[in-house]
Amino acid sequence: MRRIPTGLFVVALVALMSGLVSPVLAAAQKYKLDAAHTSVYFSIKHAGISDVYGRFNEHQGSFTVDKDNPGGSSFEMSIKAASIDTGNAKRDDHLRSPDFLNVNQFPALTFKSTAVKAAQDGLEVTGDLTIHGQTKSVTITLKGGDTAEFPPGSGQMRMAYNGQLTIKRSDFGMTKMMGAVGDEVQIMLGLEGVKQ
């Protein structure tokens, strides 16, 4: 029997192993949130009858998605509390005050996932949401996970998710003006990440 040279054997082994391992490594992909294409909107009842909409204009974060092993995925996001924008400067000042977000005490709203699992059309993400200095565990279903190259031909791959979440502001210690401003806050997220 013809003997295989040792050097060739090692090269072949390395090539074989890298071939086996690389799909696993490639499956967990990290994306940095693109602030221009990521949106954080919310709505809250006024006087119990109408929905008033607002958004946070400044945020940052990242997510890692492992399509083969959703449990290995993670999401992280920080939002600048002072960037709240409801289209009314005076109201925004009030929302930044100790009556609501108290941005000079708690300048950031944060979310950090603690568990991710597969869900229909996306992921079910559980994590710690910190608002007004108080942390609660919440679960949000993120739909999507589609990818696209944008700008076309740039090689810049993007992945996006959308989700909605309802919280009670009183759970986060914001209990003032309950009559005029509702307790339940609907949060709408549109996340677009750029592959790193």
Next chain:
Amino acid sequence: MPGPHWAILGLGIPAVLGLLLMLLAAGLTRWRGPAAAMAWPLACAGGLAVGAWAVNDWPTWPATDPDSRLFYLVLPAALLVELLGALPGVPRWIIWPLRGLIALALGRVLLHGSVYLVEQPFSEEQVWSAGRQGAWWLGIAAVVMLPWLALHWICMRAATPARSIPLSLAIVALGAGVLIFTSGSQSGGQMALSVMAALLGGWLGSFALRRGGSFAAAVGMSLVLIAGLLIIGRFFAQVTTPAALLVMLAPLAGLLAEVPMLHRRRSRPWLAGAVRIVAVAIPVSIAVVPNVVGFLHDVSTHTSDDGY
């Protein structure tokens, strides 16, 4: 805008509390003096507590926000010192340094963990240097202690009608309340108005006391609480430094009533009292009126009266 429900809870209950505490003190024949001196700080502290409850701002523990630190740290410390000061035989040299210490710690306690003292993500504020912090704490202490010492001195002058002192303080609390309310923190303003109501209730009840109502005891607690609310309004809402200073230092204008010409007219003590109240009201008005005008303008441009 606060409605009748808040007026009953946030103004009515503190006023009745102040009145009842003073009437209770009047009923304690033997301990009337110390009891009246204790009634004032208790009324102010109770007024703030009821005021917080009325605006659904019950403090949380751990005290991560300034309102909670005002309740759990500043209020008990100031109350303890003022109750101690009301006891007969407790030397003044113990009480005044403790009062100074509270005034010195006030800013540091309320700003604890905020963007002014701790580097935090998204903060637009540069963290204060040790020197800048020291300057602020000393400045705040001076702004609290100056009117405190001035009003105490007026009260200690036997010939001076001191019944106008709680009314002067009520005007300061009213000014602080309106200023904070119209500067982006409605609940903070409402709490200051609850302190005002407690002072007015105590003032009314003080008529039941034959020999005055230990008016000096009304000064400390009310000034510390008003200063605390103004500091929160200044650093966490949109209260401006000049407006806050004008309101806090307004009691110094009450010294005008001590000019010899007025002071000698003992046959008409109400005159000095009236001059004191008007003198205090002037700087308070200068601080508050522009804010109120701006607030009313903003409200008129919205479709609803609360801006929402």
